[in-house]
Amino acid sequence: MSELIRRLQGEHDNFSKLLALLHAEIETLDRGENGNFRLMTDIMDYMAVYPDVAHHPLEDRIFTRLAQLDPGSSDLVDEIIAEHERLRHMGKVFSDLVRGVVGGGITSVDKLSTLGHEYVALTRAHSAREQSDIFPRLITVLSDEDWTELTAAAAASEDPLFGGIVDRSYEEILAQIERRR
Ligand SMILES: [Fe+2]
Numbered sequence: 001m002s003e004l005i006r007r008l009q010g011e012h013d014n015f016s017k018l019l020a021l022l023h024a025e026i027e028t029l030d031r032g033e034n035g036n037f038r039l040m041t042d043i044m045d046y047m048a049v050y051p052d053v054a055h056h057p058l059e060d061r062i063f064t065r066l067a068q069l070d071p072g073s074s075d076l077v078d079e080i081i082a083e084h085e086r087l088r089h090m091g092k093v094f095s096d097l098v099r100g101v102v103g104g105g106i107t108s109v110d111k112l113s114t115l116g117h118e119y120v121a122l123t124r125a126h127s128a129r130e131q132s133d134i135f136p137r138l139i140t141v142l143s144d145e146d147w148t149e150l151t152a153a154a155a156a157s158e159d160p161l162f163g164g165i166v167d168r169s170y171e172e173i174l175a176q177i178e179r180r181r
Pocket residue numbers: 056059080084126127130
């Protein structure tokens with residue numbers, strides 16, 4: 001298996017830990033309790049600076065290559081790539097809502113909860129579909145040369161949370177992940 005697929009898969013595993021934290025916070029709000037809005041903001045910040053900027057663009061390049069080599073995959077690839085944009089947009093709207101609460105603004109809890117659940121569900125379904133429908137096709141269709149080229153073009157983007165050096169602003173997230181183990 002290509003190193004890049006392993007990287008994408010590992011990143012999905014990381015994202016799912018964050019989504020579990022986010023989901024738990026939204027459920028806290030659903031019970032009428034006070035959620036940790038600072039933690040939610042940190043998670044959404046991370047989603048905007050790593051998945052949206054590194055993970056999805058890398059997938060776009062790899063999946064586009066798949067569609068070129070295997071036209072039967074192109075509808076699926078188009079859908080998945082369009083979903084990246086949808087996730088980015090949805091994430092931004094949700095993030096702004098959460099940030100509004102942290103800033104002292106008034107936001108409807110129902111609205112926040114509905115959008116939060118939608119965001120978590122779509123992100124989970126998206127990764128699951130990539131793993132079940134796209135990654136296996138990559139393994140059969142792409143050649144070693146394709147992977148060498150894609151790897152050379154892949155920027156070594158530093159993950160500010162799960163990478164070697166943790167950005168201090170994400171320490172709360174790491175502490176929460178530790179706590180859930
Ligand atoms: Fe994706």
